[in-house]
Amino acid sequence: MPDDLRPRDIAALPAQHAAEPRTPAEARGRFFNTGNAFNVVLPPVPDHAFTEEPRRALDEATPTGLIPCDLSSVLGCDFPATTPLVLAHYARIRAGEMLTTDFAASGTIAYVIQGGGVTRCGAEEIAWAVGDVFVLPGGQPASHTAETTAVLWLVTNEPQLAFENLRPPAPGRSPTDLVHYRAGEIDRQIDLIYEIGRDSSIAGSALIFSAERQEATRNILPTLTAAMNSLPGGYVQPPHRHNSVAVSLIIRGESCFSLIDGRRKDWSPWATTITPPVSVHSHHNEGTAQARFLIIQDGGIYYHARAMGFEFAEHPR
Numbered sequence: 001m002p003d004d005l006r007p008r009d010i011a012a013l014p015a016q017h018a019a020e021p022r023t024p025a026e027a028r029g030r031f032f033n034t035g036n037a038f039n040v041v042l043p044p045v046p047d048h049a050f051t052e053e054p055r056r057a058l059d060e061a062t063p064t065g066l067i068p069c070d071l072s073s074v075l076g077c078d079f080p081a082t083t084p085l086v087l088a089h090y091a092r093i094r095a096g097e098m099l100t101t102d103f104a105a106s107g108t109i110a111y112v113i114q115g116g117g118v119t120r121c122g123a124e125e126i127a128w129a130v131g132d133v134f135v136l137p138g139g140q141p142a143s144h145t146a147e148t149t150a151v152l153w154l155v156t157n158e159p160q161l162a163f164e165n166l167r168p169p170a171p172g173r174s175p176t177d178l179v180h181y182r183a184g185e186i187d188r189q190i191d192l193i194y195e196i197g198r199d200s201s202i203a204g205s206a207l208i209f210s211a212e213r214q215e216a217t218r219n220i221l222p223t224l225t226a227a228m229n230s231l232p233g234g235y236v237q238p239p240h241r242h243n244s245v246a247v248s249l250i251i252r253g254e255s256c257f258s259l260i261d262g263r264r265k266d267w268s269p270w271a272t273t274i275t276p277p278v279s280v281h282s283h284h285n286e287g288t289a290q291a292r293f294l295i296i297q298d299g300g301i302y303y304h305a306r307a308m309g310f311e312f313a314e315h316p317r
Helices: 052-057 158-163 183-196 299-306
Strands: 048-050 065-069 089-094 097-100 107-121 124-128 133-137 140-154 179-181 203-208 225-229 236-241 246-252 256-260 263-266 271-274 281-285 293-298
Touching: 048 052, 052 089, 052 140, 065 097, 089 097, 089 107, 107 246, 140 158, 183 203, 183 225, 203 246, 225 281, 225 299, 256 271, 281 293
Parallel strands: none
Antiparallel strands: 048 271, 065 089, 089 140, 097 140, 107 124, 107 133, 107 140, 133 179, 203 225, 225 293, 236 281, 246 271, 246 293, 256 263, 256 281
């Protein structure tokens, strides 16, 4: 490099190539340094709420199909993404119609917002109703037939696989089987949590969903965690932070809001909300009824890396 073109600091160096590559494999190599490799700036995960998507999903005029919560243009991703590793959809299925899903993911987490129906996956089938949660294995299609017009909330780790250009698992090799959590059992488990109580060192009264094959990790999928968080009337979940992102479905919560890094975010029925990673956040219920929201986090990947980083915090002034 001529002296007059040589940068004064290694941070200004562009990617370097082999000076005299002898093979295509050598020519593909690139070199960076401590000045220009550790300052990659990516678009931040926004503090965002999807409200138009659930409105469309619940609109009687909307046909059977999927409505993605896609922020890929904001995140700078080349693939659909709600957050860098998570993608949420609303699925509307008209009565008597069927919707087939076959996501390129390790598995799918579903919540039934409206209606009832049957899902078939492989040799198994389940009948679901409002308030149920179920998990589908990746690597095989699932058919969802609505007996009454239904709306489902579906969450996958499709962006995680797309980022690494990975294929979904082969049939029978998914890290989960078909798992079904009925609404009545979810209510019973939440009642048990309140009956026993907790001390102040526990962040909240959330019900964590896991399954036989993920019991050791306490996750719902290897990299995804799922929790039904509940907030009694007049209660505040204290400010805290963690390294994982949170993608939440607001199930019920009149007169509720969150504070995200000191900014107020009012809850909207059936909205999908994003709590950015490492943000200081708290949840507030100024009503009288118990609030509920289903939270999906990419927490499994941080637990595995020993880097969840949970801590209580004070809101910034």
